[in-house]
Every structure is written in C-alpha cells, then in structure tokens.
Amino acid sequence: MKTLHFITVAIILTLLLLGGTAVTASAKDGSGYTEISGVVKDRQTKKKLGYVNVSVPGTSIGTITNADGGFSIKVTDSIQAEALELSHVGYFNQRLPIKRHDMHDVTVFLMPNAVNLQEVVIRGANPIKLVTEAIQKIKVNNSANPNMLTGFYRETIKKRRSYINISEAVINIYKTPYTENINLDRIQIHKGRQLLSPKAGDTLVVKLAGGPNLSIFLDFVKNRDIMLDIETLHYYRFWMDKSVMINERPHFVVGFEPQVTMPYPLFNGKLYIDQESLAFSQAEFSFSMEDRNKVTQAVLKKKPFNLRFKPEEITYLVTYKQHNGRSYLNYIRSEFNFKCDWKRRLFSTNYSVLSEMVVTNIKEKGVAVIPYKLAFHERNSLSDKVSNFYDENFWEDYNIIEPTESLENAVNKLKKKW
Structure with missing residues (x-):
C-alpha cells in the first residue's frame, strides 16, 4: 500500500479559535x-x-x-x-x-426510516466486488470538472474536560476533477480567528497530522490511498452490514477491517454506498489500535523529547452530498484522543482534538485555481497562522457549524480570563 497522504499540518496544543462563537447578526438589519x-x-x-x-x-x-x-x-x-x-x-x-x-x-x-433490504440481496452481494464497482463509477458519480467549495473549519482542543484552545476559519477549497489525484487540490484561508487558554500550564507543543488540509487528504473518494486503492483492497476483509436510508435513498453498508499486517496502521470502518448509483455517500473509519506505535508514527509529527505520547482513539467521518447530479464533499470530522505524560511524572493527562469542516457553498462555473503562494500549505498550522487572517467582522453572512453550548460557555470563560 502506498504511503497515506495525510497532512503533516501541526495542531499546536495551545490552540485557538474564534473569540465570540455565539455572535450573530440580525437578518433584518439590511444584511440581505x-x-x-x-x-x-x-x-x-x-x-x-x-x-x-x-x-x-x-x-x-x-x-x-x-x-x-x-x-x-x-x-x-x-x-x-x-x-x-x-x-x-x-x-x-x-x-x-x-x-x-x-x-x-x-x-x-x-422520523426514523427503517429499511428492510431483502435477505437474498444481502446474501448475494459480494462486498469486495461491490466496493470495486463503486470505485470504478467514481468518474461518473463525482465531479468531472474543477470546482470551488466554501467551507467552515473549526478545531477545538480539550485538556481533560476543559477547552484550552479553539480556532476556526472560513476556507476556500479548490478541487480538481475526481478523475485526477489530489496533488493540485488546494486550500486557502479566507478569514479566521482564535482563542487560547491564558494558562501557561495549558501549553503543550505537539504537532499532529491534521488542520484545514484535511479537506483534501480525508476526501477518501479522491485520495484512494486511504482505503480505496483497488490494488490494495485485499489488505482488508469486507462484509455486508444492515442497509440504511440516507437522504431517502437505500444504501448498502459495507464493513471492513484489516486482514494483513503492514508496516503502517490500517483502518476499521464502514462504507455507505448508494444502491442505485453506487456513489459513495459516507465513510466512518478509525485507526486499528492493535499496534499503537504504528499509529503514533502515522499521526505524530513532533513532540518534546521527554514527553510520552499515547494514542487512545483516532476516528474520522466523511460525507458527500448530491448537487446537480454529482456527488461533492460535504462534511469531515476528525477526532484524536490521546494521553501525554512527562517522564518521571506519576500521572498522564488526557487530551482530545476535534476538527470539523462543513461545505457551505459550491461554485462550479468560472472556477480559477488557488495560486500556490496563497494556498495554505501542509507544513503550516492554523494555530500558528490564523492571526494572519483575522477579521473582526468574522461572521457576516457565512454559514458555520453552530457551536455547542459547552463550547460557547468555554469561549465565554476564556474571554473572561483575558
């Protein structure tokens, strides 16, 4: 299997995010x-x-x-x-x-929508053949032209149960056709802001695979190296799971898990495939934790010498949405749960890093590639660079992921400490 093209973007655990998550403007103040x-x-x-x-x-x-x-x-x-x-x-x-x-x-x-897939269909379906056919139909089901996605991206970091860093940005995502690889796909930060804990003890410099470029590298339909390389499908055991409805269309659910041992970690998860079009609609997957040293090598990019990093769980959710007869990237969720402890100290500390990106708009005509010099590069960290894109009128008419109440409270608490 080829080397996974995950981003080496640093998430620095002294994170950052917006300063006022719940601030919204009234629509009847002339905002349009x-x-x-x-x-x-x-x-x-x-x-x-x-x-x-x-x-x-x-x-x-x-x-x-x-x-x-x-x-x-x-x-x-x-x-x-x-x-x-x-x-x-x-x-x-x-x-x-x-x-x-x-x-x-x-x-x-x-209202729940239970679907009963005929037993004969389940027994007759060959899961690896089904996945192979779905891969072959990507060029038909997914975008055949360049497009520009507008997305909302947020990172949050928790130390034990408390938020210590929050950062968010409005991003532009340039996508080449799905018949091409990800090498020319690019991310541009349009605007962003951050908030981080003022406590010195909350600062922990650890660089993990993540960041806004997840919108490129976790697009598993396009980045086949993650799990959909036909040449390496035999690394996994596939099976048919219970069918589900997505957007009122029946979907096959194919479970998978590693059946070989490789020098790098493989995944456990589920693929959701539209029964009629064979388009991939969703994937849930996580690193197999049988060998945590391999997982650490895959996601940890930098840490202090005397810090011990222990991954606990790393999960991903990727969804796609139909628009004008084609399937487009819609939502990405990445969650890292891990422990860190310093040598010669008795107790370790639990951390979790949650990254989310939702596509809020799609432009299909008159799309121009994001210039290389304006692209957000994988060597960068949003926490390092977000101040370069600060805009006090951050919200305006952009759509976002509504913050949870606990996140909103965390933002208010951190603001009071300033």
Whole structure:
C-alpha cells in the first residue's frame, strides 16, 4: 500500500479559535439574508441528533448540526427560498418552511426510516466486488470538472474536560476533477480567528497530522490511498452490514477491517454506498489500535523529547452530498484522543482534538485555481497562522457549524480570563 497522504499540518496544543462563537447578526438589519436556528431531534425518542445535513433545496447552501443537534443557517434573501431540507442517516427527510423573517429556537423532529433490504440481496452481494464497482463509477458519480467549495473549519482542543484552545476559519477549497489525484487540490484561508487558554500550564507543543488540509487528504473518494486503492483492497476483509436510508435513498453498508499486517496502521470502518448509483455517500473509519506505535508514527509529527505520547482513539467521518447530479464533499470530522505524560511524572493527562469542516457553498462555473503562494500549505498550522487572517467582522453572512453550548460557555470563560 502506498504511503497515506495525510497532512503533516501541526495542531499546536495551545490552540485557538474564534473569540465570540455565539455572535450573530440580525437578518433584518439590511444584511440581505434570513437566519434560521434551532435544534433537530428524533421524533420518537426526543433525542437530539448531531451531524444532520441542513440545506436549501436546489442550491448549494448548507450546514450541519453540531453534536447537540443545534444548527444555524443564513439564507440569502435574493434566492427567495421556500424551505430548508434536513436529512440524516436512517431518517426521513424533513422540510421546514422559511418565513420572511428570522426564525430562532425552532425545533425540528425527524422520523426514523427503517429499511428492510431483502435477505437474498444481502446474501448475494459480494462486498469486495461491490466496493470495486463503486470505485470504478467514481468518474461518473463525482465531479468531472474543477470546482470551488466554501467551507467552515473549526478545531477545538480539550485538556481533560476543559477547552484550552479553539480556532476556526472560513476556507476556500479548490478541487480538481475526481478523475485526477489530489496533488493540485488546494486550500486557502479566507478569514479566521482564535482563542487560547491564558494558562501557561495549558501549553503543550505537539504537532499532529491534521488542520484545514484535511479537506483534501480525508476526501477518501479522491485520495484512494486511504482505503480505496483497488490494488490494495485485499489488505482488508469486507462484509455486508444492515442497509440504511440516507437522504431517502437505500444504501448498502459495507464493513471492513484489516486482514494483513503492514508496516503502517490500517483502518476499521464502514462504507455507505448508494444502491442505485453506487456513489459513495459516507465513510466512518478509525485507526486499528492493535499496534499503537504504528499509529503514533502515522499521526505524530513532533513532540518534546521527554514527553510520552499515547494514542487512545483516532476516528474520522466523511460525507458527500448530491448537487446537480454529482456527488461533492460535504462534511469531515476528525477526532484524536490521546494521553501525554512527562517522564518521571506519576500521572498522564488526557487530551482530545476535534476538527470539523462543513461545505457551505459550491461554485462550479468560472472556477480559477488557488495560486500556490496563497494556498495554505501542509507544513503550516492554523494555530500558528490564523492571526494572519483575522477579521473582526468574522461572521457576516457565512454559514458555520453552530457551536455547542459547552463550547460557547468555554469561549465565554476564556474571554473572561483575558
């Protein structure tokens, strides 16, 4: 298997993020957009639903709910949108009519959508053949032309249960056609801001694979080296799992796990494949932790000499969304849980680094490549560079991932310490 093309972007554990996560502007102050915010729940259990797609049908405008089911989306008035559409794995889609004024504290309920795939289909499906056919159809199902994605990117770092760093940015993502490799795909930071803990004891300089360039390197449909290289599919054992509905379309679910030992770590996970088009809609995967030394070598780029780094769990979620008959990158979530301790000290400290990127708009015509000198390079860290892109009017009409209440409280607490 080829070397994984994961970014060597530093996440410095003295992180950063925006200074005021909950600051939003009223849509009726001449801003030219209507803002809708609220929470999404399961109709039966009343449980809040995280990572629900929230979009304007017929457009490329969208966002996603946070871990607590909260969302906020700004819809340009000029498009005269009639409704939002909310979709989630295993649920019926739900439409929310848009009124001609801001709508806050809205609660949207989604109804579970159980699908019963015929047993004969499950038994007859050859999972590795199915994955191979889906790979061969990428050139048909995914974008055949260059496009520019606008995305919202956020990093948060927690030390034990407390946030010590938050950073976020509006990014532009230049994508070449899916028939090409990722070498010419580029990220540009449009604007950003940061917030970090003022406590000296919260500073821990550790560089991990991550950062805004995850939007390039975790695009597993295009970056085949992650898991979809036909020549190395035999590294994994595949099996058919229970079918699910995504966006009211039935999907095959293919589980996979390593069946060989390599010098580098492999993955465990699931692939979600549209039954009709064979487009990849989603992947959930995590590093196999059987050999943690291999995992450390894959994700740890730099640390102090006398610091011991112990990975606990590293997981990824990548989703795609249909637009104009093609499948586009939609959402990426990366979570690192690890422990650090200094030699000769008795106790270790738990850390978690969460990175999220949601595509909020897609431009397909008149797309120009991001110049190399303006691109955000993988050798850089957002925490190092975000101050270069600071804009006090950060929010404006850009769509974001709504911060969780705990994150909002963390931001307020850190601001008070300044």
